Amino acid sequence: MSKQSIFARVSTLARANINAMLDKAEDPQKMLDQMVRDYTNSISEAETAVAQTIGNLRMVQDDYQEDIETAQSWGQKALAASQRADSFRSEGDTASADKFDNLAKVALERQMQAESSAKSAQPTIQSQQEIVDKLKTGLEQMKKKRSELVSKRDELVARAKSAQAQATVHDAIKSIDILDPSSEVNRFEEKVRREEARVRGMNELSASSLDSQFEALEDLGEKTEVEARLAALKAGGASSRPAIEDASEEELFESLETEKDQAKS
Incomplete structure (x- = not known):
C-alpha cells in the first residue's frame, strides 16, 4: 500500500x-x-x-x-x-x-x-x-x-x-x-376498613348479648325473690293475716307503690 x-x-x-x-x-x-x-x-x-x-x-x-x-x-x-x-x-x-x-x-x-x-x-x-x-x-x-x-x-x-x-x-x-398503584392501595385500605368495621360490629353484638344475658339474670333473680317472698307470706299464715285483714285494700296498694318507688330511687 x-x-x-x-x-x-x-x-x-x-x-x-x-x-x-x-x-x-x-x-x-x-x-x-x-x-x-x-x-x-x-x-x-x-x-x-x-x-x-x-x-x-x-x-x-x-x-x-x-x-x-x-x-x-x-x-x-x-x-x-x-x-x-x-x-x-x-x-x-x-x-x-x-x-x-x-x-x-x-x-x-x-x-x-x-x-x-x-x-x-x-x-x-x-x-x-x-x-x-x-x-x-x-x-x-x-x-x-x-x-x-x-x-x-x-x-x-x-x-x-x-x-x-x-x-x-x-x-x-x-x-x-x-x-396507578394508589388505586390498589385504596382498595386494600377499603378492605381493611371493612374488616375493622366487621370486628367492631361483632364486638358490639357480643357486648349487647352479654348485657341482655345479665339483664335476664337480674330479672330471673328478681322473680325468684318475689316467689320466695310470696312463699314466705303464705307460710307465715295466720301470723301475718290479722295485720293484712286489719289494713284496707287501698292502704295495702299504697304501701306497695311506696316500696316500688323507693326501690327505683
Whole structure:
C-alpha cells in the first residue's frame, strides 16, 4: 500500500462525521470501537511506511557517507602517488616518476567519481529528509487524533449509557403512572376498613348479648325473690293475716307503690 493511499484513508477517517455515523449505527459503542480499531490499524500501516521511508533515507545517507570517505581515500592516495613521483623525479628517475604520476591521476579520477556520486546524492537525501519529516509530523497528528477519538468514544459511550438509564427510569415511571398503584392501595385500605368495621360490629353484638344475658339474670333473680317472698307470706299464715285483714285494700296498694318507688330511687 502506498503512502498516499494510507494518508488518504486516514484523512477520510479524520473528516468523518461521527454523529452522522452514530445515527445509522444500531450499537454506538460497537461502531466507535470499530472506528478506533480502524484508526489504530491505519496508524500501524503509516508507521510501517514511515519506517520504510526512514530506512531508505538512511541507506542513501550511508552511500553518501561512503562516497565522501572514498573520495577522501582516493585523494590521499593521489597525494601519496604524486609525492612519490616528485621524489623519483628529483632523483632523476623519470620513468618511475611518470608511473606514480599516472597512478596519482587514476586516484584523482576515482576521487572525482566518488565526489560526483556524493554530490548527486545530496538532493535525494534532502528530498527524502523532507518526506520523512512530513511523515513523522503526520504520524504524530494521527496518534493525537486517535487519542481524541478514544476520548470522544468514551464520552459518547458514557452519554449513551446515561441516556439508556434515563429511558429505563422514564419507562418505569410511565408504567407506574399507567398502573396507578394508589388505586390498589385504596382498595386494600377499603378492605381493611371493612374488616375493622366487621370486628367492631361483632364486638358490639357480643357486648349487647352479654348485657341482655345479665339483664335476664337480674330479672330471673328478681322473680325468684318475689316467689320466695310470696312463699314466705303464705307460710307465715295466720301470723301475718290479722295485720293484712286489719289494713284496707287501698292502704295495702299504697304501701306497695311506696316500696316500688323507693326501690327505683
